[in-house]
Structure formats: C-alpha cells, structure tokens
Amino acid sequence: MGISGNQNEAVGAPRRDRRSARKAASALALMAPGFVCTPSAHALVATADGAAAATGAQDDAIIVTATKRDASLEDVPVAVSVASGQAIARAQICDLKDLTSLVPSLSMQQLQSPANVNIYIRGFGNGANNSGIEPSVGVFVDGVYRSRTAAQIADLPDVDQVEVLRGPQSTLFGKNASAGVISIITRLPQFKPGGDFEASWGNYNALVLKGLVTGPVTDALAVSLAAGRNRRDGTIVDPDTGHRSNGRNRWFVRGQALWQPGDDLSLRVIGDYGLINEVCCAPVNVQPSAATQAVLAVGGKVNAPDAIYADQAWWNFDLTNRIANYGFSGQLDYKLDRVKITAISAWRRLTSATNQDLDFSSGQMLARNAQDLKLSTFTEELRVATDLPGPFNAVGGVYYFNETLDQRSAIAFGQDMRAYANLLVQEASGGALSVPQLEQVLGSLEGDPTRYAGRFFASGQGSNERYRLRNEAFSAYFQADLKLGGGVTLTGGAAFTSDTKRYDMAG
Numbered sequence: 330m331g332i333s334g335n336q337n338e339a340v341g342a343p344r345r346d347r348r349s350a351r352k353a354a355s356a357l358a359l360m361a362p363g364f365v366c367t368p369s370a371h372a373l374v375a376t377a378d379g380a381a382a383a384t385g386a387q388d389d390a391i392i393v394t395a396t397k398r399d400a401s402l403e404d405v406p407v408a409v410s411v412a413s414g415q416a417i418a419r420a421q422i423c424d425l426k427d428l429t430s431l432v433p434s435l436s437m438q439q440l441q442s443p444a445n446v447n448i449y450i451r452g453f454g455n456g457a458n459n460s461g462i463e464p465s466v467g468v469f470v471d472g473v474y475r476s477r478t479a480a481q482i483a484d485l486p487d488v489d490q491v492e493v494l495r496g497p498q499s500t501l502f503g504k505n506a507s508a509g510v511i512s513i514i515t516r517l518p519q520f521k522p523g524g525d526f527e528a529s530w531g532n533y534n535a536l537v538l539k540g541l542v543t544g545p546v547t548d549a550l551a552v553s554l555a556a557g558r559n560r561r562d563g564t565i566v567d568p569d570t571g572h573r574s575n576g577r578n579r580w581f582v583r584g585q586a587l588w589q590p591g592d593d594l595s596l597r598v599i600g601d602y603g604l605i606n607e608v609c610c611a612p613v614n615v616q617p618s619a620a621t622q623a624v625l626a627v628g629g630k631v632n633a634p635d636a637i638y639a640d641q642a643w644w645n646f647d648l649t650n651r652i653a654n655y656g657f658s659g660q661l662d663y664k665l666d667r668v669k670i671t672a673i674s675a676w677r678r679l680t681s682a683t684n685q686d687l688d689f690s691s692g693q694m695l696a697r698n699a700q701d702l703k704l705s706t707f708t709e710e711l712r713v714a715t716d717l718p719g720p721f722n723a724v725g726g727v728y729y730f731n732e733t734l735d736q737r738s739a740i741a742f743g744q745d746m747r748a749y750a751n752l753l754v755q756e757a758s759g760g761a762l763s764v765p766q767l768e769q770v771l772g773s774l775e776g777d778p779t780r781y782a783g784r785f786f787a788s789g790q791g792s793n794e795r796y797r798l799r800n801e802a803f804s805a806y807f808q809a810d811l812k813l814g815g816g817v818t819l820t821g822g823a824a825f826t827s828d829t830k831r832y833d834m835a836g
Contacts, residue, residue, distance in 0.1 A: 393492050394472075394512065396808065397501050397724050398669065398714035406810055406818035408495040410434070414488045414516065423537065423559065424484050425468070425511070432493045435511075441612075441685045442650050443605055444479035444702075450495050450509035460702055460736050461798055461832070467498070467506035470513045471599060473658045473675040476505070476706055476732060480654045480679045483603040486583045487541045487555040489516040500808055500822040503728060517597070518551035518587040519543045535561040535577070549590040556582040565611035565642050569630070569691060574611035574648055580604055593664040602655040609650055611642040612689035623752040627745040629692025643691035645743070652681045656706075669714045671726075679704040693743030696788070701737040706730075720812035727805045734798040741791040750786040796834040803827050 391402040395409045402411060410432045412422075422428055426437045426446065438447040448454050448466040455465045460477065467474060468481040475481045485491075494510040502510050522544035529537040536558070543553035558580045563573025581603035588596040614621060614631040624631055630643040656677030663670045681702040688694035712726025751764040764785050772780035784790075808822030 394514070395492055395494055396810070397712060398716070406820045410493045410495070412491045414490060417485070417488055417491065422485065425482050428491060434495050435493055439610060441610055441687065442683045443482055443607060443609055444650060444652055444681045444683060446478045446482050448478065450493065453508035460734060463505040465505065465508040467502050467510045468513070469510065471515055471658065472660060472673045472710070473677070474708055474730070477679060477704060479652050479681050480677065483605060483654060484557050484559050484579055484581055485513065486557070486581060486601065487516045487553070488513060490514045500806055500824045501724070503804055504802070504826050504828060515583070516553070518553040518585050520545045520551045533562040533564060549588055551587045553585045556580070563608060565640055567643055568641055569643065572647060574608050574642070574644070576608055578605070578607045595662045597660045600657045603653070605650060605652040607650050608647050610648060611644065613637050613642050614689065619753065619756045623749050623756070624688070624690045624692045626752055627692055627748045629690040629745065631690045644686040645691050645693055646684070646686055648686055649684045652679070654679050667716050669716060671712050671714070673710045675708045677706045692749065693745040694749050695740065695746070696743035697739060697741040699739050703735045704732065706732045721809065723807065723809035725807035728803070730800070730802040732800040737795045739791065739793045742786055742788055744788045746788065747786040794834065796832055798830060798832045800828070800830050802829070
C-alpha cells in the first residue's frame, strides 16, 4: 500500500482514448533528411491519404494503461514515462534498445549476442545469460508478456505508445516485474483506409524499410498489416580475414484484425513473426591483463587498448545469431456500464541458435561455443476494471502462465587452449606449477602419475549439456485507488502467486 502524487512524464504527442479508434485516421508526414537507426541516413515517411495524425490533438488527454485500465496520465498513481508513437518517430527509435534515449531511467547493456541484453530501470535488473532465469524488468507487447530478452529486442513494430513503469510492479504484473515494466502498445487497425511507409539509407550500406496499411473490411471489422526490414554491414572488421561483425539483418511482419460491432464490445486478434540473422557481437580489448599476454604468447591477436575505437577486432570464427520470434494473441473487451471485462490469450514461440567466440581473440582457445534454445509460452489473463465517477476505482484479475524451455549448449576447446591455460597456471602460481605438473600431481594422488598426462585442456574437449524446464504459474491480483484530493492518491493492492518449475538436465 502506498500514497503517491503525480510522478509521471510524457514524451511527444498524447495518444487518444481507444474508444475513438473508429474515428482515428492514418498519419501523413514528410520528414526532413536526418538519422534513422544508423549513421548518415536519410528518412522519408509517406502515407496513403492526407488525413490528420492519428495521435490526436495536442490538448487530448494522455491515456495510459499502466494500472491495467485506461486512465489519464495525470491520474495514474504510478511512476511512469510515456513515449508516444510520434515522439518515437521523431527520435528515429528503431528497437527497444534505442528507447533509452527517451527514457533517462531506462538503460540496456548489450552482451555477446542480440539474445543477451540486460535491461535496467533505475539501475535495477538482472542478467540475461541464464535462459532459465526470467528478467526482472517485464516487457509486454499489447498486454502479452515476453519472457526473455531474445523476444524483446527486435525492431519495434507499428507503435502507438510505449509506457515505462519505474519500480516494483509485482502486484499487477506478477513475479517478473520487480524492477519495472515496459509496455509497448501497437496501433489499432483503423476504420478508414490509410497507411504509411518509411525508408532510410546510410553508410555501411544501411537500409531500413517499414510500412503499414490499414482499412475496413466491413462496418464492424478492420484489419492492418505492418512489415519492416533492417539491414546494415558490420562496423567492426577482422583485419586478418576482412570479415565484418556488428551488422544488422532483421525483418518482421505483423497482422491485426479488430472486430468492433458496437461501443461496448471489441475483439482484437494479432499475429506476428520476426527474424534476426546477424553476425554479432565483436569483442574489443579495453585493458591488457595476464590473459591478454597469454593470448599474444600463443599467437592470438587482440586490439591494443589505444585502438578501442579503430573499429577492428579479431575472432577465429564468425559470431552467428539466428533468432526467430513469433506468436498469436487475442484480446476481448466488454464494457458493462461502469465495468470493463478483458480477456487476453496468447501463444508464443522463440528459437535462438547462437555461436559466440568467447575467447575474444583470433586465438584458437575455443573452437565452438554454441547454444540452441527453444521456448514456447502460453498465457491467459482475465481481469475486471471499474470506471466509477467517484474517487474510488479498482482492478482485479487472474493470470495463468505456462512455459516450456529446451536448451542445448556445447563448448569445445581449440588447439591453443592447452598452451593458453598453461601460461595462466604458471602466472597464477608464480612459475611454481604448470598444466603437465598439475596433471602429474593429481594422478599421483590417485596412484598413477601418468593417468591424466596430456588430457587437461586438450583440443576437442569441452562440455555438452541439455536441459528442459517447465514453468507453470497461477496468480490472482487486486488493486484499488482512492483519490484523497490535492493530487494525492492512496493505492493498495495484494497478489497471490503459485509458481512451479520442473527441470531435467543431461550433460
């Protein structure tokens, strides 16, 4: 329970109430040359008609869903930052990582792969390198939870608004929102024909294409189709091979249907597919260490610390990433006087295949570091929210989560691994011990000094593992707001969660 005043901020033009979806039209804009997702790019946005922007007039109320019901930003007792679709277009935001330029409390850390990105709100978050652990910043797209960053970092689709809730949100959004929530809301299909198209190009052969068409099928049914393509040559070069890393190669397609036979009933169905297939992410040596000297001693190459901005790095195999993310969802809304009932069902699938050179050099310490991940998620939510004219309003509901994860990982040592490890052992022991001596000592303890001779860190050795995880959770929640006047709101809530994880592992 807490008492809060207005801690919220908006970026860009406000979003209209969803009840005006029938009347909203497509946007027509011509943007001056500028930067779009990549250096030295030029942008052009065009639409099929000349109607006014769908974001609404500047004096419209900013409607947010931060408390799982439509409310004015001024009345929401939650610390939330709102970025409108117009602001995102102006700032040339392409993906979730770019959003950090609009929301100061939001930060993201790119690790060794596009599938491994740490998201922090107010400095709080957790790592993305363990697929069995859900991030502590919950990401929702049209009310559907994206449980891993590999399913979150793709290019933003036809965005209407992005809301960033700061601080713990576990009452309404469950156990995986202890640091905050990012809620992405896409544009509804429109009952007036329209569309827009965006093209940008730049250095490194960068090309970004995005388009959206929408219109009615009947008086009660509207549809939309959005698609995008984003490619760019790598910006980091391996001087020995000429191969490039840190490029872009991704696309998405997203279709929606909105059935709205009256003001009190609507059904929204969404299907989407996105693919990332990139060579990323090249390592850059920032500061030398004993490990750096060992790499150089076995014939490996790394950049000098004074050349960290030279756009050069070394690796001994291309850093591959292929991430497919797709799914379907349906949202049913029914208004009964001052009560709104919402049901959201969703199924999603994520496949991720990566191979990363984690010795961060051209040395043959690692010959392979591959991961194959398959993730299937089903969610179901039913909630009831009030829209009372008085100072009291509440929302309550139940949520079901079912997820199956299957991961295979393999690490194989390369031909330089034994010599590299020997140098590090000598360094750590002050020259008193080497890998062959360590093998002899351990063998002697077991009665055979030659038992482990030549076996430690040998080429081809490594690890192979596979694990399956089944996560099933059920939660019920309730939250109420009482306006005390003077911009002060008393908020109280409670949630119950039952979470079960079952796993099996083979090495």
